[in-house]
Amino acid sequence: MSIIEATGICKTYQRGREDVCALRGVNLTIEAGEFVTIVGPSGAGKTALLNILGCLDTPSCGTLAIDGVPVTGKGEAELVKIRREHIGFVFQQFFLIPTLTVGENVGLPLIFSGSPYDRQKIESLLEKVGLSHRAEHFPGQLSGGEMQRVAIARALVNNPRILLADEPTGNLDSITADGIYRLFEELHRQGITVIVVTHNRELAQRAGRVITIRDGLVNGGC
């Protein structure tokens, strides 16, 4: 069974009186444990697609199933639950809370999921992303690459099976970006389904599959 199965997804945004078609019928199947990158020009609909796959947004038409369970038509309360249990998010701007320590930032999703605030787990995640020594530091004391690693650790704290990242290296230099991709490869090896949106074709090639999206359509097949 595929972990993500999207059929005929379209998404129309309202901009003033005008309808903007961001996605025009995307079919996409992703198997559990795959490492997939999504590339395409700016405005092609990459973010729109990722938001829908991550249940942050609902498609205007088409259907989506996560782990075989259809999610289209579900209310916000159920979508929250799906996000919490299945999906980890990483953003281009790292969105760390400046007054929380690195460790607390990683643990933030735990206070929303109702799981116990597990310090050991936070420590092991920080170790996984190579930042054990930074647990008590504040985000302001970190470099961009380090901040993104903290964000990745935060995305993993609820043990999601899917990690979604929207241009995670867009704000980073190429050496740092390389480090982040090595981390994605490592997570992929550990069995997590990794889906990364990027501008950078070279970095995209490191994934098992590259999906190109243009004008709201996936070409290069599913």
Added chain:
Amino acid sequence: MNLLSFAVKNLQRRKGRTLLTIAGVAIAVAILFSLLSFSAGYERELTREMDSLGFHLLAVPKGCPYEATTLILHGGVIPKYLTNEDLARARATDGVAIAAPMLLQQVTKDGTPHIVYGIEPAVMLPLKPAWKVNGRFFSANETRVMVIGSTLAEKENLAAGSVIPFGPAQEQFTIIGVLQPTGSEDDNFHFLPLADAQRTFGKVGLITAIAVRADDVKHIPRIAEDLEKVPDIQVVTMAQVTGTIMNLVGSARSLLFSVIVIAIVISAAGITNTLLMSVNERTREIGMMKAIGASGHHIGILLIAETLLITTLGGIIGILAALAGSGIIETFVRELIPYAPSGSFVSFDPLLIGGCLLFSIGLGLLCGIYPAWKSARLSPMEAIRGEWE
């Protein structure tokens, strides 16, 4: 870490703004708390002062209710008089335990008015069980002797044994006793035997007022009614006096309450505005939190928790400040109100403290609800969206 400690850490992000908002709440609560505690204490002190008078009603000459009221409060002069016949009628009235005649006169010494009471010790002293005298009290038929209040003694540097020229004829009077402090207006008065006062001031057979004590407080209204039937007499009850004062104070109080309402509205608008600002600034961050598993509920609770922290802390600080500054505030309030009882009316009512804390919490809920609702329904996509959107 939990939602509450997260809320605390969020507030630390804009320390200056948070502190200002807390200060706004503290000021509003401090004003509210002082005002409420003063009006409770005021009523209590006023009642206590009325009780310390020792009598339930005052029979005065007809047509002088205002003079009679000031007379009760500060001592004063009434230009009309009652007679011994009126006194006899009062004493014969059913239910009257004590009827004490008084002649009040005013003398001026070095430009300051002094109040002189002519009293009958046999009936007056039972009305004033709290009086303790240094020296001795006079008996009814003594002449050229007086007992004075403690404040007066101190001001004029007098003691038992001093001899002073007194009255229209500047006769030599011996001070035979000084009252120990009573905390009431009595501390400012001269007391003379009634007969000698009548002689000294040329008012033989005349009485300014008759202080009446009922054998039972239940009989007060009936006694008042009976005494009103005496043609010369008008009755002023302590309840009427208290009521009149409370009315006067009430108008001063409504003015203060409008001040407090304005203070609260301003502080509430400030809190709401601060919260809306912080929601706006954190729009994308709130979106991020939703993306990593926060529900609208969580965000709403977080906002409410932040608000409650601000208002509760502000409330506690406000109450503490009001308690600490109550002396200063009391001085200020005394200036504003028409009649201030001599005792301090600061009170430490735990119920009032609890009430003001509840008020702070209520204020937080009220101010937090809209920003919380607004942020709870923010779209999670806001975070993942680029800056250009």
